[in-house]
Amino acid sequence: MYANYKYFLDAVIPTCERYDVKLAVHPDDPAFDLFGWPRVVSSKEGIQRVLDLNPSPYNGLCLCLGSFSSRRGNDPVAAVKTFMDRIHFSHVRNIRFTDEAGSFYEVGHRASEGDVDTIGIMKAYAEADYQGYIRPDHGRHLWSENTEAGRPRPGYGLYDRALGIQYLLGCWDSFRYTK
Ligand SMILES: [Mn+2]
Structure with missing residues (x-):
């Protein structure tokens, strides 16, 4: 899979660089073995290996700390600090x-x-003055929020993602805000 991944990256990265399109790989979800399927982006070592397949900054990460943290022993704060530039x-x-x-x-x-x-x-991102994008990812199913079709909206409910955004912004401000 790493060989195929390198073949893909080497083929598309030149075009990404030309048009300023940044690739961002999401960790395996979950970041541990399921049903014997191979895992590629499940640990710091795996992430480093993927980044080394093509050293261009356009070969980067969509670092999901929920997925990454699902592997026992993975340290999300250390990963943020280690891979900040990518x-x-x-x-x-x-x-x-x-x-x-x-x-x-x-x-x-x-x-x-x-x-x-x-x-x-959030402290690690704030201290590095991170300029990329952050999202709260998933939200719980709160206050009976339903889709327009009347069905529950688990995973991507608006209410809890809004609460999550405000919590993350509060963390960010507590480390960045000066009056
Ligand atoms: Mn995610």
Whole structure:
């Protein structure tokens, strides 16, 4: 898969550079083995290997800290600091493990609600004056928010993503704001 990945990158990166299109790979979701499928972007080592396949800054990351953190032992704050220069987009969200095997579910964005240090992540971005894009990624299904068809809207509900954005901005401001 890495060989195929390099073949793809080497073919498209020159065009990306010419037209200023930044590629951004999302980590495996979840970042551990499922049904024996190979994993490519599941650890710091895997990310480094993908970035090294083509050294152009246009070969970058959509660093999803929810997915990345789903692998036991992965340190999301360290990953942000290590790969800062290649992160074009970041998904900042929280998960809580439910067993030692790595089962988890998605929780609200507050650091205290789960196992991901969302405050430490935003501190790392703020201290580096990160200029890329961040989104809260997923949101819980809150207040019976439904689609126009009347069905529940799990995963991408507006209400909890709005709450998540404000939490992340609050973290950012607490590290960046000066009056
Ligand atoms: Mn994501």
